[in-house]
Amino acid sequence: MPWNPYLKLLGLFWVLMSCNSASNPSFETDLDSAAWVELGKSLFFETAWSKNGDVSCAHCHRPEFGFSDTLPRAGGNAFGVPARNIPSLLGVSRKTLLNWDGGVRSLEEQALIPLHAEGDFGLPPAQSLQRLQGKDYLEKWGYSLNLRTAVTALARFQQTLTLPEPVMDKHYQIGLEWFQNQNCQQCHAGPSFSDGKFHRLKAVKTSADLGRYRITGIPQDSFAFLTPSLCTSWLSPPFLHDGQAQNLNEAMQAHGLELSQGEIQLLELFLQRLAGMAAEPPS
Template sequence: MKLRQSLGLLAGLTLGMGLGTAAVADADMARYKQFFEPLPAIAPIPADNSQTAVKVELGKMLFFEPRISASGVISCATCHNPALGFTDRIPRAVGHMGQVGERNTPTVLNAAFLGSQFWDGRAATLEEQALGPIEADIEMAMPLEQAVQRLREFDVYQEMFAEVFGSDDAIHADNVALSLAAFQRTLITPNSPLDRYLAGDEKALSDQQVRGMRAFVDRGCVACHRGPALSDSQFHRIQVPGSTDLGRYLVTGEEQDKFAFRTPTLRNVALTYPYFNNGNVSSLAEAIRIMAREMLNTELPDNEVEDMKAFMHALTGDMPQFAIPALP
């Protein structure tokens, strides 16, 4: 009888300890989860650029429209290819007449959640960013006046701009920017494994991905890679292999901004290789090692690199679904 009671007591203690361990584990993971935010389903919409279905459709057409480039063959989608994570997967962008740019093409996925645009942050908003590539000599090389005039040659654009902006004479550069920005705000990638995990699906992440998330926090990566886009939108000094780019300094002229670049989003980072401002690193594992070395002053062990890499694969969300437009 005493033996049976002792065994029952031991079983009860074991069960209690198990529940206690589970509770401790849940509390521990809650501490890690607090550093991350699910990606919202809708991007912030500015008061001066309301989002309408026809404006988004117009912006989509302009995004794929090559005739607003000097050559007539380059569009926004040339470098921001939907099939390639809205990048081009080459080290540095190739533009007008085969010119090679100075920097790697950043993805426009979830760009609406960033506090500034371009590697050097020279544009604060999607609206400010939209026209730059059109008139840049090394990209689309089309003066804005000529781009606008080309659009005016098509009845469908005349009709769509008039419907969106309420005027028969609505094809202007500012409205082109508003339309492009409206479309880009729809390029959101929700429902990643991390998002599902944060929403309560404990099986959304593998054990290795959970270890990678813990390492990501413990090592301090979240100091810069935080918020819904996993970017603080701030500028940090880093010199990656082969780069002589002065970065933010070219915008501000401030000595402290030499070699400083805006923190890139880590959303969909497994799809948006090669990495860094010059695109010289094609391996995600190597990019992790370089970041640890340059920003954390540490060499990560191989197993931790692999865990973080697995975690970053959990940042790939559902790609935007839309039909490629038939252009006039």
């Protein structure tokens, strides 16, 4: 019977967010919403969090790839979660469950994973916070930062990252019609093209990563993963939870579907439009 690998963090999160003595009254009373976002942005790009001083959140969630990356997988941590494809953070505030297995419910809680000693940064948060003393963007407020304020600021910054504006030209219209006819919206539903639910694709290659089962312990949830938004897919190939699909053909084969060359091209043009890109098809 698995257990939510993040239970330990959930405890810390609960203490942080509910305990008054853990708050930073000066920050919390003095920062307006723009200042929160600015602080969160500085912390997002901050490399002093990591043991060797070389990794920030943006190291993996790179702005030029929709706050994702083109690596097949990254992360993998001492909480027992295997390395997975890095989700784009554009539109992340629309999601009610985070990560491919939905094991985390809030941006604040999520930020504790890399920030924790056993996470990507490999340093106890107290030590990282110590290192941040004297940074210009904190100095100007004249207070020292605590973990609760840091995760709140990171969340406020990520809430400003919105989905790309789709390009609604003829390729978009043709793609959407095809998409609807194929019944893709059964799962890729709503404005972000995700139903927020978990499904095991018919022909997906499985690995040691049991997906949703890790969180629920329900056998039917084995190898089920959260339906990804399709609005950001084109910004950060490869595809699927472990980056196993190098191209759309492979992503569709994992669904148990063999599409024609023409359909793949139509889908590619559609995903480009969803991602706000309007490149003409290669001739």
